[in-house]
Amino acid sequence: MTEQDRLTAIQTVVDRVTSWQDGATEGTVEDELRRGADEVGVELSEDEFRRLADVIQDRHGSVSAAEVLAGD
Template sequence: MSDYTDEQIETIQAVVDRVSSWQDGATEGTVAEELTKGFDEAGIGVPAHDQARLADAIQDAHGEVKAAEVLGP
């Protein structure tokens, strides 16, 4: 299982949903930057390697990104 609590995953998912909904076609750098800003605004610490995994998933996805699956074991 991931190192995140259910509440943290919910918060991370909310940020991922927000970023992925309006970042379609954006560069990975922009997606990563917006994830960082979103996590900072939400007051949740997400390590850079997990942020990179989420940014990659958003860039590669042709649908909804599930944070729990990306950050899971």
């Protein structure tokens, strides 16, 4: 899987979680991110899961996975 394919898959998961997790607890968001990543076959570090979950919780709207993960 290329890096672009990986980011596309991660963005798909982030979009899905963001669309129906507004107002959910951070633990729920992170659990759903993990579940989605497993479904699409993408590995993320613990830090990546936490950062994505934090941003989804904070923004309550559109989240760019590429921007969040660019800090690696």
